Amino acid sequence: MRFFLLPILVVVLCSACKKEPVDEMSNEAQNDRLTKVYPSVEKALWPYFEEFEKEAAVRGIAIDLSDGEIHGVIQEITQEHIAGTCNYNSHRTDLVTIDKEFWDSSPDLLREAVVFHELGHCRLVRDHREGSDDNGNCISLMASGTESCRQFYSAAIRTALLDELFDPTFQGDWFD
Numbered sequence: 001m002r003f004f005l006l007p008i009l010v011v012v013l014c015s016a017c018k019k020e021p022v023d024e025m026s027n028e029a030q031n032d033r034l035t036k037v038y039p040s041v042e043k044a045l046w047p048y049f050e051e052f053e054k055e056a057a058v059r060g061i062a063i064d065l066s067d068g069e070i071h072g073v074i075q076e077i078t079q080e081h082i083a084g085t086c087n088y089n090s091h092r093t094d095l096v097t098i099d100k101e102f103w104d105s106s107p108d109l110l111r112e113a114v115v116f117h118e119l120g121h122c123r124l125v126r127d128h129r130e131g132s133d134d135n136g137n138c139i140s141l142m143a144s145g146t147e148s149c150r151q152f153y154s155a156a157i158r159t160a161l162l163d164e165l166f167d168p169t170f171q172g173d174w175f176d
């Protein structure tokens, strides 16, 4: 079964969607791996949330997903072929939902791709970015999955796609 990465974006007030600017994360914080608790997030997602923070940190972006601003759950998404969603608006906590069927049938890297894609929406305030390279592979982890490019997320190109994911050039205006 093929899953797409459509977001559900509920934005009531755009001005309220802006996030706080980030600071450099200290080396000490970077070394504090796999010990964090994310009270508002389902425990199976914790390693992926922490990995997201880690990959942001090595690129000079401090992100703390344990502050309760984003909830995370794994549950059935009734829309067909949707692997994950990000719901956010100005009046309630953002919510990342990962489809349970997708989760149960997917390897670690694919899970990471979908969790990072949804956190790209919910935390980095990124929109979709389509486009493919010469091989037909998507140039961004933020590709919607509905276009023609192939989302090929392997260990070999992971670094390049994460560089693109955390590139401030493509992120929301809270980075300005």
Ligand SMILES: [Zn+2]
Pocket (backbone or CB within 6 Å): 005, 006, 007, 117, 121, 128, 142, 143, 144
């Ligand atoms: Zn999306």
